[in-house]
Amino acid sequence: MKKGLRLTVNGQPYELYIKPKTLLVEVLRDHLGLTGTKRGCDSSSCGACTVMLNGMAVRSCSVLALQANGGEVLTVEGLAKGNELNSLQKAFLDYGAFQCGFCTSGMLMSATALLNENPKPTKEQIKEGIDGNICRCTGYNSIIRAVTAVVKGEYKEAK
Amino acid sequence: MSKYSVIGTRVHRVDGPEKVTGNAKYTFDLVLPGMLYGKVLRSPHPHAKILKIDTRKAKRLIGVKAVITGKDTLGRKQGIWRRFPELCDEEILCREKVRYIGDPVAAVAAIDEDTAEEALDLIEVEYEPLPAVFDPLEAIKEEAPQVHDGVELNINVTRHIEWGDVDEAFKKCDHIREDQYKLCSQAHVCMETHDAVVSYDYGGKMTVWTSTQSSYYIQRLMADMTGLREGDIRVIKPTTGGGFGSKFELDSAQFCAAILSMKLCKPVKIVLNREEEFTATKRRTPMYYFLKLGAKKDGTLLAKEVRVITEGGAYTAMGATALYLTGFFSSFPYKYPNYRFDGYRAYTNTATTSAMRGFGAPQSTFVGESQLDMMAEDLGIDPIEIRRKNGMTPNYEVPGQAYIQSCGLHQCLDKIDAHIKERGKLPPNHGIGVSAYGFMSGGIFNWFDTPYAFSAAIVRINIDGKVDLFTGACEIGQGSDTTLSMICAEELGVKLEDIRIHAADTGICPVDLGAWGSRTTLMNGNAVKMAAADAKRQLLEFAAAKMGPNIVYDFDIKDQWIHLADRPERGISYFDIVKEAIRGKDGETIIGRGHYTPHRKGMISPAYSFGVQAAEVAVDPETGRYKLVNVTTAHESGTVINPVGIEGQLEGAIMMAGGYGYCEDQPMDEGKILNPSIADYKLIRSLDMPETEILEIDTYEPEGPFGAKEAGEGLTNPTAGAIGNAVYKAVGVRINDLPITPEKVLRALKEKQKKSK
Numbered sequence A: 001m002k003k004g005l006r007l008t009v010n011g012q013p014y015e016l017y018i019k020p021k022t023l024l025v026e027v028l029r030d031h032l033g034l035t036g037t038k039r040g041c042d043s044s045s046c047g048a049c050t051v052m053l054n055g056m057a058v059r060s061c062s063v064l065a066l067q068a069n070g071g072e073v074l075t076v077e078g079l080a081k082g083n084e085l086n087s088l089q090k091a092f093l094d095y096g097a098f099q100c101g102f103c104t105s106g107m108l109m110s111a112t113a114l115l116n117e118n119p120k121p122t123k124e125q126i127k128e129g130i131d132g133n134i135c136r137c138t139g140y141n142s143i144i145r146a147v148t149a150v151v152k153g154e155y156k157e158a159k
Numbered sequence B: 001m002s003k004y005s006v007i008g009t010r011v012h013r014v015d016g017p018e019k020v021t022g023n024a025k026y027t028f029d030l031v032l033p034g035m036l037y038g039k040v041l042r043s044p045h046p047h048a049k050i051l052k053i054d055t056r057k058a059k060r061l062i063g064v065k066a067v068i069t070g071k072d073t074l075g076r077k078q079g080i081w082r083r084f085p086e087l088c089d090e091e092i093l094c095r096e097k098v099r100y101i102g103d104p105v106a107a108v109a110a111i112d113e114d115t116a117e118e119a120l121d122l123i124e125v126e127y128e129p130l131p132a133v134f135d136p137l138e139a140i141k142e143e144a145p146q147v148h149d150g151v152e153l154n155i156n157v158t159r160h161i162e163w164g165d166v167d168e169a170f171k172k173c174d175h176i177r178e179d180q181y182k183l184c185s186q187a188h189v190c191m192e193t194h195d196a197v198v199s200y201d202y203g204g205k206m207t208v209w210t211s212t213q214s215s216y217y218i219q220r221l222m223a224d225m226t227g228l229r230e231g232d233i234r235v236i237k238p239t240t241g242g243g244f245g246s247k248f249e250l251d252s253a254q255f256c257a258a259i260l261s262m263k264l265c266k267p268v269k270i271v272l273n274r275e276e277e278f279t280a281t282k283r284r285t286p287m288y289y290f291l292k293l294g295a296k297k298d299g300t301l302l303a304k305e306v307r308v309i310t311e312g313g314a315y316t317a318m319g320a321t322a323l324y325l326t327g328f329f330s331s332f333p334y335k336y337p338n339y340r341f342d343g344y345r346a347y348t349n350t351a352t353t354s355a356m357r358g359f360g361a362p363q364s365t366f367v368g369e370s371q372l373d374m375m376a377e378d379l380g381i382d383p384i385e386i387r388r389k390n391g392m393t394p395n396y397e398v399p400g401q402a403y404i405q406s407c408g409l410h411q412c413l414d415k416i417d418a419h420i421k422e423r424g425k426l427p428p429n430h431g432i433g434v435s436a437y438g439f440m441s442g443g444i445f446n447w448f449d450t451p452y453a454f455s456a457a458i459v460r461i462n463i464d465g466k467v468d469l470f471t472g473a474c475e476i477g478q479g480s481d482t483t484l485s486m487i488c489a490e491e492l493g494v495k496l497e498d499i500r501i502h503a504a505d506t507g508i509c510p511v512d513l514g515a516w517g518s519r520t521t522l523m524n525g526n527a528v529k530m531a532a533a534d535a536k537r538q539l540l541e542f543a544a545a546k547m548g549p550n551i552v553y554d555f556d557i558k559d560q561w562i563h564l565a566d567r568p569e570r571g572i573s574y575f576d577i578v579k580e581a582i583r584g585k586d587g588e589t590i591i592g593r594g595h596y597t598p599h600r601k602g603m604i605s606p607a608y609s610f611g612v613q614a615a616e617v618a619v620d621p622e623t624g625r626y627k628l629v630n631v632t633t634a635h636e637s638g639t640v641i642n643p644v645g646i647e648g649q650l651e652g653a654i655m656m657a658g659g660y661g662y663c664e665d666q667p668m669d670e671g672k673i674l675n676p677s678i679a680d681y682k683l684i685r686s687l688d689m690p691e692t693e694i695l696e697i698d699t700y701e702p703e704g705p706f707g708a709k710e711a712g713e714g715l716t717n718p719t720a721g722a723i724g725n726a727v728y729k730a731v732g733v734r735i736n737d738l739p740i741t742p743e744k745v746l747r748a749l750k751e752k753q754k755k756s757k
Ligand code: FES
Pocket: A038, A039, A040, A041, A042, A043, A044, A045, A046, A047, A048, A049, A050, A059, A060, A061, A062
């Protein structure tokens, strides 16, 4: 039996009908075509699927879409304003904080959530903030440098 | 000021904006109209005869479009070592026998993944389980079950390397050490699992989108296995989520999707789930190592003898290369006058072992660097000193094997020496261990039997000066698209943003063997440089004709300015000459072509890079737990083309190679991998990651583009050895089997205590 779901994703309201066991990540990727959010595991342990739900970072592979009913979701696609990248994205480019890029969306969302909660995290807190996200390519330190640069105010957000 | 405008500068990756916006499309993201979803049924037995497969119930399930088994294939076997038919031993879809837990036996295509999954449960396979063998030392015994018929003692490949007179030399040694090691497996854990979308059309043409390290290998192997002509198969590599050695062989996702698509003339997508990725793709080769090392009192190494038995798993794959390279790199990076290696690869009923970043060199470097430290201690010599005494130098010939041109090992040793001294006295239970290494810039061997150049590139200049670069090189995250674009821009004298790269699409790009053996920067880089030079020469002809200077002047292009090499102010805009050149060629675009195949460069590689790493650990002697505090690497890779790329390669290698030394493992029970999930397979996460420091040493490699050589895989070689040596320095225990876990350290500490009582 399909159920109705209302969801706002990156500011855009959607209404759809889904099977109750559909995961949030499936709605985003398969129903809405927002493939920036990735899946890297079957055990809720890699962080590749991280998005923000009502301001909090969640693993969209471990949330039923219906649990998010009425909620607001921010995915990686919602970070840039038009074709202007946001500070974190620019910092990721400048500091080479990604290689294959498969973990990058999740990393950006975990970092976004961290900075929302704590705009001035210490290095240790940045490490903690992305500890749930596996990156097999970079060794994390470039990501930590990129986030640190944003924390230090090296980037100005476009208004 | 640098003589270069593009190379050596800190640039954004050319694929960067797409990746940081989530807009890059991976195979994982592709959806085609009418696409079906496939799933693979795999053997639950490590070794069994397939008596019967009944697919009728599965076929009747609503939504299922096709079910295939080995009977639907041509029954051929494939492998990367195509020159040796007996080593092409993998059917992919097994017909008579399964050889490991995870061997594919059937596949389904259905309207969605859930239906395909459900259909798998409806396929009935009758097996007759056979006795199985899991350990290579057991597999080579007379009474062991045979994994492949007719393969005596299950020995799949042997390899002998020898120079000098080893036995005589040992007689002259003042001190000899014999040590044994056991090296574990390791999973690649690409964040994008193996996946493919294959579309076979009614016209008999196949298109494969797949996450791969070599579109050419997949094209060729797919042709071998399907009977299609190479040219009827187009392999396109979309953005790829990691490779690390796991993605250049034809895999079950690609092959099963192809056979299903050929049956249905519809696109079929197969994505391996994480458990399949852990259990049914290739992995790092576990090895038993037996080492004998002889030295003079003063630390001069006279002889080394190495015996290795590797766990092959069910098939050959690239495992034969891992055996060969562990043998060769066991002599690195030292000048052994006498050396002997005997290696055996044994088939076992376990998941196939093959290439993983560093091939067999992380194994040989761990054991070699551990033993060398012990030798130094026995002789009362400083670890850096013994490495200085024996380390390779420029223009050194590894007898009968290889010729090393550039080599900055000694500068690296000096830097690390200074780093350790600067660190001064360490806190209690801290230790710094060092490890020296070298690696190749691509393999010279052609076991694949390609008739093509190893690398090739085409440069096309459009009327507006924009440059299309076509190459078969595979960007898998390592940064090749950026590095090659930089080489192209530098050689042509234009800006990086003038280049648009089109890579790894066999339909439009010339052949390249792919991203393995750390070959891309040197081999493909040379091809790109040659193609760009060819295009540039054509432009310069027009420039010379137009400007008409004295014939003795040379032209060059830099920053989009075509000018007299000696008088840069006398010139003309690149854009103007492009327009005129195209008009002058009757409207033909300017096309430059380049290719590279190493000739007369020994048996292994055209060039080698070197480095020394120091790892600092802090051990808690109560628990055996330890922290990786700092890893500092002095490294040389010739001219640095892409500095941001090298930093990334280095730090990423420390995560992966540190994991190899510290925590990564694939324990098994009767051939079953016990930790096939990211929750259970321990990887280094951000909190475990040490501080990293890179000390770049300047060298110039005559064989490489602009003097560059590899900077990718070699960096995975030293870390496990450096960690092992550091733990010893910290608390005085040696662990001879990887990974060096807290439990093992604690056990060794307790034993040590007992002995000293
Ligand atoms: S996909 Fe791995 S945590 Fe969600």
